[in-house]
Amino acid sequence: MKAARFAQYGGPEVLEIVDLPDPHPGPGQVRLAVRAVGISASDPKLRAGTLSFGAPLPSTTGAEVAGVVDELGEGVTDVAVGDRVFGVSDDHAGAAEYTLVTHRARMPRSLGFVDAAGLPIALETATRVLDQLTVGAGTTVLLSGASGGIGSTAVQLAGARRARVIGTASAANQHYLRLLGAEPVVYGDGLVDRVRALAPDGVDAAVDIAGSGVLPELVALTGAADRVLTVADTEGAAAHGVHFSNGFADGNAFHAMATIGDLIEAGRFWLPVERTFPLSAIADAHRWSETGRVRGRLVLVV
Numbered sequence: 001m002k003a004a005r006f007a008q009y010g011g012p013e014v015l016e017i018v019d020l021p022d023p024h025p026g027p028g029q030v031r032l033a034v035r036a037v038g039i040s041a042s043d044p045k046l047r048a049g050t051l052s053f054g055a056p057l058p059s060t061t062g063a064e065v066a067g068v069v070d071e072l073g074e075g076v077t078d079v080a081v082g083d084r085v086f087g088v089s090d091d092h093a094g095a096a097e098y099t100l101v102t103h104r105a106r107m108p109r110s111l112g113f114v115d116a117a118g119l120p121i122a123l124e125t126a127t128r129v130l131d132q133l134t135v136g137a138g139t140t141v142l143l144s145g146a147s148g149g150i151g152s153t154a155v156q157l158a159g160a161r162r163a164r165v166i167g168t169a170s171a172a173n174q175h176y177l178r179l180l181g182a183e184p185v186v187y188g189d190g191l192v193d194r195v196r197a198l199a200p201d202g203v204d205a206a207v208d209i210a211g212s213g214v215l216p217e218l219v220a221l222t223g224a225a226d227r228v229l230t231v232a233d234t235e236g237a238a239a240h241g242v243h244f245s246n247g248f249a250d251g252n253a254f255h256a257m258a259t260i261g262d263l264i265e266a267g268r269f270w271l272p273v274e275r276t277f278p279l280s281a282i283a284d285a286h287r288w289s290e291t292g293r294v295r296g297r298l299v300l301v302v
Contacts, residue, residue, distance in 0.1 A: 003096030004282045007058040009049030012283035012290075015061070022098055023091075025073030029100045032085060036117035037094045037279075037300040038064030041150070041232075044286045046092070055092070061282070062095030062300070063088050066107060066116035070098075079106060086116040087257065088124075095282055095300060103254040108261035118149060118273055118297030123260055126154035127253040129229050129245050130161065133205040137162035142195060142203045142221060145210025146182055147173040149271065149297045150231065154207065155180045156269050157256075166198055168214075176295060180270075192217050208233055208242075215240045272296035 001022050006014040025031045040063050046055045055061075066086040069079050079085055087104030088094075107116045135141050135158050143158075145151050146167025158165045159181040167182035168191065177184035185194045191214065195203065204227065206218040211232025218228045225241040237244040247253070263269035274296050277285040285298050 001097040002279065003060055003093065004062065004279065005058050005060050006047050009047065009057070011048070012044070012286040014047065015283045015286065017280055017282075020060075020096070023093075023100050025071055025076075025100050027074040028076060029073040029090065029102050030069045030076055030079060030085065030104065031071035031073075032065055032067035032087075032099055032101055033070045034065050034067040034094060034097060034099055034302045035113035036066045036276075037062045037302060038118040038121070038149075039285050039289050039298040039300065040064055040121045041148070041289070044290050047286065060091060060093035060096065062099075063092050064117055064120045065089050065094035065099055065101065066113040067099075067302075079104065084113070084116075086111075086113075086120060088120050088254065095279060095302075097302060103252070103257070105257035108264045110264060114273055114276055114299050114301065115271070117299050118271055119153075119260065120254070120257055122149040122153040122271065122297070123157075123256040124247060124253045125150050125231055125245075126157050127256040128247060128250065129207050129231060130154060130158055131253060132229060132243075132245060132250065133207070133227065135161060135163050135205055139163040139205060140199055140203045141165055142206040142218065143167045143182070144187065144206065144208045144214050144218060145169070145212065145232075146177055146180075146184075147295050148209065149294070151209045152180055152271055152296055154209070155182045156263070160263055160268060166195060166203065168210075170293075173295060187212065187214070192220055195221055205229075207231070208236075211236075215242050218242075273299050275299075276301050 084107040087101040089099040147169040165182040168187040174184040208230035
């Protein structure tokens with residue numbers, strides 16, 4: 001099968017399309033004939049070798065996938081051959097013609113493969129942090145970096161829980177956040193004052209999604225470090241007593257994939273795909289991701 005791989009850490013140019021053996025599922029796994037692959041925020045960092053849990057070399061890439069089940073492992077009863085499924089590649093090997101998946105769900109009826117491929121990690125991450133901060137009705141939550149894939153998802157999931165959502169983004173994305181249901185503020189100097197203008201008593205909880213060095217401001221606005229989470233700033237978390245949330249240490253929330261269909265079918269959830277790329281142009285997709293200006297998701301079409 002054709003698959004994307006890198007044999008050394010570096011820029012997008014280290015990515016190449018190679019021939020690899022077709023995988024076959026073990027117990028509990030299914031094999032997907034991949035149709036689309038989401039570019040998650042961790043993909044370029046793993047390729048560059050900048051994450052503490054670096055990928056072994058040579059390494060495949062691509063975590064979020066959507067496709068058609070074409071082979072079942074022992075004990076699988078939740079899906080059948082021919083089902084349209086989205087989920088997470090077990091070996092971070094989704095940018096390929098075939099991949100193996102354990103965490104999965106049937107695709108909502110109204111979604112195509114491209115839209116579904118952008119959902120799994122954003123759904124899991126947003127659900128996990130909102131659960132950890134017990135965001136619900138009557139809660140005011142501040143989301144720093146609210147216009148990307150995880151942020152856009154968190155805005156809408158928090159709104160579905162009847163929370164009040166304040167989101168930071170660039171000036172160009174203020175209207176977009178309003179469409180999603182957030183009260184937008186521009187990030188940068190003066191953030192605390194701008195948020196206090198909307199919420200004079202501060203906020204109940206805050207999530208740092210962008211990793212832009214705002215943890216001191218978020219702690220000031222919530223009044224306590226234990227009311228702040230980050231998914232992007234490990235060094236800042238240690239320095240300011242904030243919890244760094246990740247699905248490995250904290251337990252994952254992939255169960256959200258099985259329930260998001262209700263919100264989608266009710267017209268209460270939408271995660272836009274900004275651009276698509278063919279698998280052969282994965283390097284261009286990584287370059288686009290690294291600009292930091294993506295609204296929604298980037299997706300490879302296989």
